[in-house]
Amino acid sequence: MTVQMYLARRRRFEVGFWALFFIVQWLVQFTVAYLDHQRWESTFQSWEFLVWEGSSILVIAILFPMILVWDHRFPLCKGEVRRNLFLHLLFTLPWSLLHVVGMVAMRSVIYYLDGGSYNFGNWAVEFFYEYLKDFRTYAALLSSVYLYRFLLMRMQGEARMLESPDEGEPVEPVERPERLLVKKLGKEFLVNVRDIEWVEAAGNYVNLHLGDRIYPLRDTMTKLLKRLDPESFVRVHRSYIVRLDSVAEIEPLESGDARLHLVNGQLVPVSRRYRDQLRAQLVPA
Incomplete structure (x- = not known):
């Protein structure tokens, strides 16, 4: 396994x-x-x-x-x-x-x-x-x-955002990195931020879901969202962030909340606080 x-x-x-x-x-x-x-x-x-x-x-x-x-x-x-x-x-x-x-x-x-x-x-x-x-x-x-x-x-593997180099110019805007550095069993490799499908809060970490892979990142939801592209990612719950391209369907609930059906079949809750913002980004005026 x-x-x-x-x-x-x-x-x-x-x-x-x-x-x-x-x-x-x-x-x-x-x-x-x-x-x-x-x-x-x-x-x-x-x-x-x-x-x-x-x-x-x-x-x-x-x-x-x-x-x-x-x-x-x-x-x-x-x-x-x-x-x-x-x-x-x-x-x-x-x-x-x-x-x-x-x-x-x-x-x-x-x-x-x-x-x-x-x-x-x-x-x-x-x-x-x-x-x-x-x-x-x-x-x-x-x-x-x-x-x-x-x-x-x-x-x-534990992920972290790329930081500014000690010398020279960064290869990409550090404020909004396109890649994450992942450390796994003593090895390091890069993953693309655009491959992230959804993010889940987990104590002192946030879990980044990329297909069937999960990488913990020591960060808060609020700080992470500031570094992600607002045209691609949106917060839908106090504990969840999703990539807009990963959303297949929004299912309204009687409570006033909603449920997201992602392309990969994952279900993600949407609280009323973030529902209107999600719809505005999915269907821009």
């Missing part, structure tokens, strides 16, 4: 990977707990270990998207690492609390259905113990996300 084939099905692979990851974690932790139970001949039944580990892992899996949302709002990017890292540290406390409350509630229900009751113990002591584990879990999950993003970026 090529990188582009993976990117086309990226979300499915990511969901599948994390689902499998949490299932394996559940089985591994249950096995360790069960073997300790057999070794020390505890009074607990085997199914209880399965419930304890399963409830904890399941709640962590449910809360995992909160880490992604929080990181999207406060990314660990250059210039904001200290402040946002501190905010992540603060967020581990309510995140851990939700984890503990969720797993205790789940265990209590299961024990109740079995005709018994679940005793979590001293909340102050037990929560402190669980928080120490949750802190490590949060850090491990967040580190894994950043490692995955780094590896994916290395494989697909």
Whole structure:
């Protein structure tokens, strides 16, 4: 499977990977707990270990998207690492609390259905113990996300706008470059701006879509739009820019928004704020 084939099905692979990851974690932790139970001949039944580990892992899996949302709002990017890292540290406390409350509630229900009751113990002591584990879990999950993003970026290539040379005249207007410099696995090559079909915001980056290729560019939508040719590119949403030649059809929606059908079959949302501007550029007076 090529990188582009993976990117086309990226979300499915990511969901599948994390689902499998949490299932394996559940089985591994249950096995360790069960073997300790057999070794020390505890009074607990085997199914209880399965419930304890399963409830904890399941709640962590449910809360995992909160880490992604929080990181999207406060990314660990250059210039904001200290402040946002501190905010992540603060967020581990309510995140851990939700984890503990969720797993205790789940265990209590299961024990109740079995005709018994679940005793979590001293909340102050037990929560402190669980928080120490949750802190490590949060850090491990967040580190894994950043490692995955780094590896994916290395494989697909990171683009940047051409800049003025140190000496001599630029080969093209730097304010509106015709080419992008892409770095991929230690190599550099140029791609034409006119090949960009649409652009999507992605955290601290924007993803440039050129056919079945995707290149992340460290920039904002607003700054990038200023450097693109206004006769060729238009913003249609706070998170999307399209090349006008790539538009095949505009589909109005009952909400007042619209949906773009691109030539390649891609669907791109159009917000009411940008709809009139898009129509004006597609059908000039």
